[in-house]
Amino acid sequence: MDIEKVNSMDFGEFVDVFGNVIERCPLIAAAVQSQRPFSDLQDLKKHFFALIDALPQPGQEGILRCRPDLAGRELQRGTLAAESQREQSGAGLTSLGADEMRRLAELNAQYRARFGFPLVLAARLSDSAAVPRELERRLRCPPAQELRTALGEVKKIGRLRLADLLGADPAKL
Amino acid sequence: MDIEKVNSMDFGEFVDVFGNVIERCPLIAAAVQSQRPFSDLQDLKKHFFALIDALPQPGQEGILRCRPDLAGRELQRGTLAAESQREQSGAGLTSLGADEMRRLAELNAQYRARFGFPLVLAARLSDSAAVPRELERRLRCPPAQELRTALGEVKKIGRLRLADLLGADPAKL
Numbered sequence: 001m002d003i004e005k006v007n008s009m010d011f012g013e014f015v016d017v018f019g020n021v022i023e024r025c026p027l028i029a030a031a032v033q034s035q036r037p038f039s040d041l042q043d044l045k046k047h048f049f050a051l052i053d054a055l056p057q058p059g060q061e062g063i064l065r066c067r068p069d070l071a072g073r074e075l076q077r078g079t080l081a082a083e084s085q086r087e088q089s090g091a092g093l094t095s096l097g098a099d100e101m102r103r104l105a106e107l108n109a110q111y112r113a114r115f116g117f118p119l120v121l122a123a124r125l126s127d128s129a130a131v132p133r134e135l136e137r138r139l140r141c142p143p144a145q146e147l148r149t150a151l152g153e154v155k156k157i158g159r160l161r162l163a164d165l166l167g168a169d170p171a172k173l
Numbered sequence: 174m175d176i177e178k179v180n181s182m183d184f185g186e187f188v189d190v191f192g193n194v195i196e197r198c199p200l201i202a203a204a205v206q207s208q209r210p211f212s213d214l215q216d217l218k219k220h221f222f223a224l225i226d227a228l229p230q231p232g233q234e235g236i237l238r239c240r241p242d243l244a245g246r247e248l249q250r251g252t253l254a255a256e257s258q259r260e261q262s263g264a265g266l267t268s269l270g271a272d273e274m275r276r277l278a279e280l281n282a283q284y285r286a287r288f289g290f291p292l293v294l295a296a297r298l299s300d301s302a303a304v305p306r307e308l309e310r311r312l313r314c315p316p317a318q319e320l321r322t323a324l325g326e327v328k329k330i331g332r333l334r335l336a337d338l339l340g341a342d343p344a345k346l
Contacts, residue, residue: 011238011289027198031235034289054229062204065184116184116207 001166006044007037017165020081021048021158024066028052041166045173048162049155057147064117064150070131071096071104072118083161092128100128107135114139115146122156174339179217180210190338193254194221194331197239201225214339218346221335222328230320237290237323243304244269244277245291256334265301273305280308287312288319295329 009017014033019026031051038044052063068074068084071093078085088094096104111119119135126134138146163170182190187206192199204224211217225236241247241257244266253261261267269277284292292308299307311319336343 015238025200027200027232027235027239029235030238031229031231034231034234034238051229051231055232056204056224056227058204058207058224059200059228059232061207062200062202065188065203065207066200 003038003040003044006041006166009033018162020083021161021165022052022063022154023068023081023084023157025063028063041162041168042173044166045159045162048158052151052154060147060151061117063154064120064147067118067120067154069108069112069118070121070123070135071101071128072108087123087157091123091126091131093123093131096128100132104132104135107132107139111135111139115143115150117150120150120153120157122153122160124160125156176211176213176217179214179339182206191335193256194334194338195225195236195327196241196254196257196330198236201236214335214341215346218332218335221331225324225327233320233324234290236327237293237320240291240293240327242281242285242291243294243296244274244301245281260296260330264296264299264304266296266304269301273301277305277308280305280312284308284312288316288323290323293323293326293330295326295333297333298329 006014011030011033015026015029018029018032022028028048028051032044032047035047038047052060055063068080070088074080075085075088075093080088108119119138121131121134123131138149141149159173160170162168163173166173179187184203184206188199188202191202191205195201201221201224205217205220208220211220225233228236241253243261247253248258248261248266251258281292292311294304294307296304311322314322332346333343335341336346339346
């Protein structure tokens with residue numbers, strides 16, 4: 001998809017296509033679309049990121065709270081957004097043993113209790129062995145630093161999703 | 174519902190209950206919940222409004238873009254959020270004649286073309302005769318003023334929805 005095609009989309013089309021670049025936050029896509037035209041695909045990505053950065057902190061936490069748990073109940077029930085389902089399956093999170101599942105559920109609960117939002121991690125850039133290690137490491141981070149880290153992961157996930165939707169090389173976005 | 178009950182809700186419950194106070198923007202409810210505890214029901218309302226005010230302008234436009242057209246295709250198809258369906262029906266927008274429907278569709282299209290978002294109007298405080306008059310009046314407003322007016326209507330609608338959910342008198346919220 002080229003940038004002319006993106007710029008020609010009306011509001012409804014744009015939100016249908018890009019509404020889940022930031023998971024379950026079509027508001028972000030709606031806000032980005034109001035800033036048309038975009039000069040190129042990278043410029044489109046920059047508008048998504050700039051809007052996240054410009055949100056007041058509760059809004060940024062709201063974005064994180066709209067994310068599902070990694071290897072959580074929704075993955076098991078198959079009620080995740082299609083993108084998350086693919087990403088978490090690809091990282092091997094659908095084929096964990098019972099002990100690993102239990103350990104992850106415990107860590108997720110501790111993380112959510114400490115920070116008020118679920119762990120966000122770009123699963124496509126990780127694997128099932130790395131996820132619990134990363135969770136343990138991040139559980140020990142100060143909250144302000146962890147908010148920045150988590151928003152960085154939201155951006156990594158968004159960049160990969162945009163690259164898929166646009167048929168673009170993620171390295172060039 | 175009293176404020177202790179609201180403060181005791183976890184994230185998922187809160188978004189299930191209050192996710193559509195700002196239509197199709199559960200992100201706003203998620204952000205508000207992170208600011209618990211609330212001192213009273215009015216304080217809860219103030220947090221919703223403060224978050225809208227604190228959004229960058231594209232985010233505010235994004236909220237407006239998540240709203241359906243008044244007396245639009247979704248009302249006819251019955252695919253509106255339950256709250257909007259009730260509000261628009263109550264204002265008599267389901268029983269318009271063919272000429273009135275056509276006129277409203279034209280005005281809605283002009284409004285959207287001029288401002289980039291659909292007309293937002295607290296239908297419960299209006300009626301089917303007033304809507305086209307109000308549309309014509311607001312079509313002539315400068316964009317910056319109209320953005321403020323539209324966000325004011327989002328707040329009126331949100332206040333009424335909150336009052337319903339909480340079983341509270343809207344005049345006291």
